Amino acid sequence: xxxxxxxxxxxxxxxxxxxxxxxxxSWLGRKWQAPPFGENGWSxxxxxxxxxxxxxxxxxxxxxxRGLKTPDKGIVPPRRMNLRNFFEYTxxxxxxxxEGAMGPENAAxxxxxxxxxxxxxxxxxxxxxxxxxxxxxxTLKTNVGLAVMVFVLTHxxxxxxxxxxxxxxxxxxxxxxxxxxxxxxxxSHFARPMSLAVRLxxxxxxxxxxxxxxxxxxxxxxxxxxxxxxxxxxxxxxxxFCTLTMVYIGMAIEHExx
Numbered sequence: 228x229x230x231x232x233x234x235x236x237x238x239x240x241x242x243x244x245x246x247x248x249x250x251x252x253s254w255l256g257r258k259w260q261a262p263p264f265g266e267n268g269w270s271x272x273x274x275x276x277x278x279x280x281x282x283x284x285x286x287x288x289x290x291x292x293r294g295l296k297t298p299d300k301g302i303v304p305p306r307r308m309n310l311r312n313f314f315e316y317t318x319x320x321x322x323x324x325x326e327g328a329m330g331p332e333n334a335a336x337x338x339x340x341x342x343x344x345x346x347x348x349x350x351x352x353x354x355x356x357x358x359x360x361x362x363x364x365x366t367l368k369t370n371v372g373l374a375v376m377v378f379v380l381t382h383x384x385x386x387x388x389x390x391x392x393x394x395x396x397x398x399x400x401x402x403x404x405x406x407x408x409x410x411x412x413x414x415s416h417f418a419r420p421m422s423l424a425v426r427l428x429x430x431x432x433x434x435x436x437x438x439x440x441x442x443x444x445x446x447x448x449x450x451x452x453x454x455x456x457x458x459x460x461x462x463x464x465x466x467x468f469c470t471l472t473m474v475y476i477g478m479a480i481e482h483e484x485x
Contacts, residue, residue, distance in 0.1 A: 352461035374420035385479030
């Protein structure tokens with residue numbers, strides 16, 4: 228659910244691309260059942276794109292830790308923009324976001340989780356704007372996995388922070404309201420992962436389809452504003468998912484003031 232073609236499929240509407248595709252098919256000796264690009268041909272699928280995101284993030288982490296081994300212990304940034312600079316700036320920005328939402332006392336604790344979600348969702352979204360790449364985030368199976376993980380971790384941290392007393396807040400402020408509050412709270416909590424998954428899938432799938440549709444109609448210049456809008460949507464959806472994750476975990480671990 229949520230799967231769709233890549234830009235290669237839309238390029239098949241143009242004669243010059245079909246000619247190139249057929250020549251490539253012929254050059255490959257007709258060993259492929261379909262032309263290599265689009266229409267059931269080559270594309271980087273959800274799993275491969277997710278693997279590329281992980282490899283890219285790992286390379287950034289390696290560059291970051293190499294910087295810590297320099298004589299200045301990574302305090303002085305390189306003169307030129309490189310992978311280390313990029314990841315340092317990204318980590319600083321995400322850490323500031325976590326600190327602002329969850330407080331300084333919880334920032335270091337939850338930064339690895341929020342940072343990992345941010346990198347995976349953002350770059351998974353951005354990769355889909357490249358021809359032949361299929362975002363892992365415009366399919367329901369990936370998003371449900373992320374949302375269920377957030378759901379489980381929310382209650383795990385809640386129990387870890389409060390013990391079994393964590394479940395008391397499902398009953399409301401008094402036992403008299405428990406028969407009313409319990410079903411409302413259960414529905415609210417179980418709706419969270421579905422809301423996270425469907426929101427991300429719907430927005431990313433719609434965004435990519437809009438960009439590709441305008442590219443198919445007028446391939447020159449006209450799609451550029453929608454491509455820029457797509458970059459903004461990719462950023463906003465990663466921000467929304469991470470913000471809601473911080474809100475849910477923050478609500479689970481907060482202590483009531485008396």
